[in-house]
Amino acid sequence: MNSEKNHHTVIYCRNIKKTYGExxxxxxxxRGVDLDVYQNELLMLVGPSGCGKTxxxxxxxALLKADSGECSVLGDDLSKLSDDKKNxxxxxxxxxxxxxxxxxxxxxxVENVAIPLLIQGVKRTIALKEAKIVLDTVxxxxxxHALSGELSGGQQQMVAIARALVHKPKIIICDExxxxxxxESGQQVMVLLRRLVKQENKTLVVVTHDNRIFxxxxxxxxxxxxxxIKIENKNGAPQ
Amino acid sequence: xxxxxxxxxxxxxxxxVGLLSGITFTAFLVTFALAYFAGFMTWxxxxxxxxxxxxxxxxxxxxxxxxxxINLPSSALNRVRSVKGVATAVPLSLNDVVARFPNGRFxxxxxxxxxxxxxxxxxxxxxALLSTIPYMPDSVIVDxxxxxxxxxxxxxAKDKWPFDGVHLDVPTRKLRYGDExxxxxxxxxxxxxxxxxxxFPPHPLLYTTYSNVKRLLPSENKLLTFIMVSAKxxxxxxxxxxxxxxxxxxxxxTSNDFKEDTVHWYLINSEDVGDMASMLILAMTVxxxxxxxxxxxxxxxNLKQYAVLKAMGASNSILLKxxxxxxxxxxxxxxxxxxxxxxxxxxxxxxxxxxxxxxxFTPLVxxxxxxxVSLTAAAISSxxxxxxxxxxxxxxx
Numbered sequence: 051m052n053s054e055k056n057h058h059t060v061i062y063c064r065n066i067k068k069t070y071g072e073x074x075x076x077x078x079x080x081r082g083v084d085l086d087v088y089q090n091e092l093l094m095l096v097g098p099s100g101c102g103k104t105x106x107x108x109x110x111x112a113l114l115k116a117d118s119g120e121c122s123v124l125g126d127d128l129s130k131l132s133d134d135k136k137n138x139x140x141x142x143x144x145x146x147x148x149x150x151x152x153x154x155x156x157x158x159x160v161e162n163v164a165i166p167l168l169i170q171g172v173k174r175t176i177a178l179k180e181a182k183i184v185l186d187t188v189x190x191x192x193x194x195h196a197l198s199g200e201l202s203g204g205q206q207q208m209v210a211i212a213r214a215l216v217h218k219p220k221i222i223i224c225d226e227x228x229x230x231x232x233x234e235s236g237q238q239v240m241v242l243l244r245r246l247v248k249q250e251n252k253t254l255v256v257v258t259h260d261n262r263i264f265x266x267x268x269x270x271x272x273x274x275x276x277x278x279i280k281i282e283n284k285n286g287a288p289q
Numbered sequence: 290x291x292x293x294x295x296x297x298x299x300x301x302x303x304x305x306v307g308l309l310s311g312i313t314f315t316a317f318l319v320t321f322a323l324a325y326f327a328g329f330m331t332w333x334x335x336x337x338x339x340x341x342x343x344x345x346x347x348x349x350x351x352x353x354x355x356x357x358x359i360n361l362p363s364s365a366l367n368r369v370r371s372v373k374g375v376a377t378a379v380p381l382s383l384n385d386v387v388a389r390f391p392n393g394r395f396x397x398x399x400x401x402x403x404x405x406x407x408x409x410x411x412x413x414x415x416x417a418l419l420s421t422i423p424y425m426p427d428s429v430i431v432d433x434x435x436x437x438x439x440x441x442x443x444x445x446a447k448d449k450w451p452f453d454g455v456h457l458d459v460p461t462r463k464l465r466y467g468d469e470x471x472x473x474x475x476x477x478x479x480x481x482x483x484x485x486x487x488x489f490p491p492h493p494l495l496y497t498t499y500s501n502v503k504r505l506l507p508s509e510n511k512l513l514t515f516i517m518v519s520a521k522x523x524x525x526x527x528x529x530x531x532x533x534x535x536x537x538x539x540x541x542x543t544s545n546d547f548k549e550d551t552v553h554w555y556l557i558n559s560e561d562v563g564d565m566a567s568m569l570i571l572a573m574t575v576x577x578x579x580x581x582x583x584x585x586x587x588x589x590x591n592l593k594q595y596a597v598l599k600a601m602g603a604s605n606s607i608l609l610k611x612x613x614x615x616x617x618x619x620x621x622x623x624x625x626x627x628x629x630x631x632x633x634x635x636x637x638x639x640x641x642x643x644x645x646x647x648x649x650f651t652p653l654v655x656x657x658x659x660x661x662v663s664l665t666a667a668a669i670s671s672x673x674x675x676x677x678x679x680x681x682x683x684x685x686x
Binding site for chain 2: 105138144148155
């Protein structure tokens, strides 16, 4: 767990601490997290509600700032990045998959997928073309012009995955990606995620409670009370 | 991203229609209110407007509106006529009179006495021979002057000039050619019913010749209220007005200046204008409030979507521009619809003697007002967007 940083280390965190509130209302969300995440691995972060999983992934994706500790992602010390650089970092290096999909309801599937490219400033026509290709990859090529409300939960999550991949980020953060899906859709999502990660050499951090998908992980990091309490290497994950 | 902003705006049809309706309502209200105000002011200087051939209006030095007047000695007319550059100068008399209807009902009229020879100042009549008026003693033209039901005379002969007291609650009809009224116990005959520009405040009018006024109002020493002057070629109205003032020590104003004086007088002195302006300000404030609150709510309800964009790397400046594009485009579209609607309604209400005047600057003020409110609302709405914690997109937050 406490190995030194090497060329395979994509996320390097040491003694990360984070509190919310002040005085008597102060809550210790992270009490000193140490964790390395490596290139081309699927790490699952598990633990009870309120143990700090979401806070941790918010910090490694530069959405939240840690109170103290060292957090380096893809070689960037996140504590030293300006807001503009954090925006750039997120828009180029991170892909997000959320529990509730968070698709923009007014946009079609292909437009939703194109958003990260549009944020980067890519021309709309090119962005839509790229988005269409990625939608084909996730098997939704026939639903490119469907609004999110016209898609099933599984399809919406596929669109969200396509959105997380379209700008070719090195890290994908998934927050409970299967919680709102039935078993079959959840399995399809994880198969797809794992395949894409392995084929495209990405790093995937998955926050989950869903023990039905634990066997997809390369490693499991167990959190409780703001700390990593155990890291488990998994063998035999489906390739 | 800006197209996405517009798609977000129009994506939720119900909210968008609500927002657009609010802005349309506000734009309509603001524009209509201004047009209504301008309409009333136009009615205020109706006397000047219906005499477009007059270059200069001459009056007592203390008079500065068509509403509050004091009469001049009749010699003033010749003094004005003697000024170099005056082509014609004709008298106009304004006096309030009480007229009694054949059933005993009475009504205050503004009696307008026009020049016997030229009839300058008399209204155009559709179905009457204006030229006969000077040759018909005690004949008058009546006009509702923006009022309704003030020109009602009894239908039945038994209710006319009754000897058994007044007959007030009897069937009536509008005055018409040949009907009679009593003014200062003198009979006047209706020679026609005109439809001139309504007055503000509304009051019925009686047009007659200057010599008839003298007969009907014998107790008045001075009957001359205005002298209406037309300028000779080669001299401007303003130059002539200045010359008349210098030589006669009377007040002389060009038509446009006199209109402005009258509007100014109403703004300063009329309680009606104050009450009306208060109501309009209240209505506009409510309209603006509705627009502002709806825009704010729209942005607030989309915070989660902005958080998603922010999480994916959209900068605050991109999000701000999106909010302002949503506000600006809604404002422009809503204002366009509102002003268009106002113009249509204006066309309609103008046909029913409603004070409505859409002046060139009225839509501009409407656009400016709604834009200011919308952009202010957008600025206020952008605060939560800027303060947005993008980590709220995660399920645990």
